[in-house]
Amino acid sequence: MSKTATIKKGESILADFERLSKKRKKEAADFVAYLRVKEEIEATKEIISDKDFLKSIIQGDEDFRAGRVKKWSEVREDV
Numbered sequence: 001m002s003k004t005a006t007i008k009k010g011e012s013i014l015a016d017f018e019r020l021s022k023k024r025k026k027e028a029a030d031f032v033a034y035l036r037v038k039e040e041i042e043a044t045k046e047i048i049s050d051k052d053f054l055k056s057i058i059q060g061d062e063d064f065r066a067g068r069v070k071k072w073s074e075v076r077e078d079v
Contacts, residue, residue, distance in 0.1 A: 017028060048054050
């Protein structure tokens with residue numbers, strides 16, 4: 001889908017939302033919140049299912065706690 005089509009679809013969804021009753025707007029907002037949480041959970045599951053990636057996250061956390069870090073200004077110079 002093109003960017004223009006996506007924008008028009010979003011505008012259409014917002015226009016439809018504005019036509020809903022207050023009760024239905026709350027239901028729609030609750031459903032969107034549910035979908036957002038569901039997507040976050042799915043992303044978390046994907047991350048923790050990748051054992052190498054999870055291991056690197058844990059190692060990074062251990063490095064941070066042990067003080068094995070660099071200042072952003074030092075890192076930025078190399079990027």
